[in-house]
Amino acid sequence: MDLTVRPAQAADIPELGRVLGLAFQDDPIATWLLPDDATRARRNGYMFATLTRHQFLRHGGVEVAVDDAGAMVGAAVWASPGTWHTSQLTTLRCMPALVRAFRGNVMNAAKMSERMAEHHPREPHWYLAFIGTLPSARGKGYGQALLNSRLDRCDAEGVPAYLESSKPDNVPYYERFGFDKSGELDVTEGGPPLWPMWRTPR
Incomplete structure (x- = not known):
């Protein structure tokens, strides 16, 4: 089985959205x-x-x-150091689609994002905003390949990495890649928590 990780292009975005939407179906x-x-x-x-x-x-x-047929089966969306915070202009550009996505819950999504930003580390780092693979592709090494592609660069450049896990079962998975859990965040006011994780470069 061939396994390829490559930079995303603008033409990939619709399929990337579909793949991550399916990956997060049970999140x-x-x-x-x-x-x-x-x-x-x-x-x-x-x-x-x-x-x-x-x-x-x-x-x-x-x-x-x-995969070996050229079909997208997973994606990782990282913010480079200093670019994790969403600007007001970007928020305005995104708002129509976010309203379409979240409808009556768009304010809950906005408040959650604000709470996450309040707790976000200020030290320069690569931020893993989203990562996921199709359910049919899990356990085949695609997630590992996506993570290692960026983490190898973090190590080469001496830059930390940060993520928030939304699933407790994924915390041990990320720990295998060198991430350390740093508490628990309530960004949903009593709803599901997040587990922030920081990785020092190796």
């Missing part, structure tokens, strides 16, 4: 924001595609994993 935060099982993947996909297009792609931190 606790996604379920909290989008309780309708039938529409969650599609509506979450709008959000992933929109944020990737307007915030992350231009900084060179977006990569996709493709």
Whole structure:
């Protein structure tokens, strides 16, 4: 089985949104924001595609994993050092699609994002905003390849990495890559928590 990780292009964004929407179908935060099982993947996909297009792609931190047939099966969306914070202009550009995605829960999503930003480390780092693979591709090494692609660069350049895990079961997985858990965040006011994780370069 061939396993390829490559930089994402603008033409990849619709498929990237679809893949990450499916990857996050059972995510606790996604379920909290989008309780309708039938529409969650599609509506979450709008959000992933929109944020990737307007915030992350231009900084060179977006990569996709493709199988031996050339089909996208996973993606990792990183913010390069100093670019993790969403500007007001980017927020305005994203707002129509975010309203389409979250509808009546768009303010809950905005408040959650603000709380995450309040706790975000200020030290320069690579920020893993989203990573996921299609359910059918899990356990085949695509997630590992996506992580290692960026973490190898972090190590070579001596730059830390940061993420927030939305699933407790994923915390040990990230720990295998050198991330350390640093507490628990309540960004949903009593809903699902997040586990911030920091990685010192090796």
